[in-house]
Amino acid sequence: MANGRAYLVLAAFASGIVLGPDVALAAGSAENGKVAFVKHGCWQCHGFEGQGSTETSAGRVLYDTKLPFEAFKAYVRDPSGAMPPFHAEILSDSDLADIYAYLQSLPKPKPASEIPLLKQ
Numbered sequence: 001m002a003n004g005r006a007y008l009v010l011a012a013f014a015s016g017i018v019l020g021p022d023v024a025l026a027a028g029s030a031e032n033g034k035v036a037f038v039k040h041g042c043w044q045c046h047g048f049e050g051q052g053s054t055e056t057s058a059g060r061v062l063y064d065t066k067l068p069f070e071a072f073k074a075y076v077r078d079p080s081g082a083m084p085p086f087h088a089e090i091l092s093d094s095d096l097a098d099i100y101a102y103l104q105s106l107p108k109p110k111p112a113s114e115i116p117l118l119k120q
């Protein structure tokens with residue numbers, strides 16, 4: 001009996017380590033998202049780092065999207081501008097969650113006030 005309880009505590013402890021602080025962010029995997037972002041061609045218009053594009057088909061900067069995931073998903077499924085729609089048969093919800101996690105994981109540029117060279 002005492003042994004059983006010890007296992008339970010140990011299991012809870014171990015899963016705490018594995019799932020711990022990343023749980024809230026772990027709806028998608030940034031690593032898989034990077035692959036999906038390339039596979040589904042998002043990069044062609046949005047750049048490999050979600051930095052946007054200067055080509056005529058320019059997609060917006062995505063690395064700092066303010067859209068919450070639900071709005072992000074709704075947009076990709078049914079975009080308003082020049083972007084083609086990506087339906088669930090082509091791009092699954094889980095791939096999309098991964099792409100979102102990837103974009104969230106990208107480093108954001110520093111504000112000009114933090115770049116010494118720009119301080120005069």
Ligand code: HEC
Pocket residue numbers: 037040041042043044045046057058059060062065066067072075076080081082083084086091099
């Ligand atoms: C053929 C070019 C093209 C491709 C491919 C493309 N996009 Fe876009 N995307 C655009 C353009 C252009 C816009 C801006 C539309 C507008 O405002 O008129 C946009 C806008 C967006 C927005 C809205 C951003 C915001 O903050 O309003 C999201 C999100 C987005 N794209 C995600 C994706 C994802 C994810 C993929 C890959 C599955 C993808 N796009 C593939 C061209 C593209």
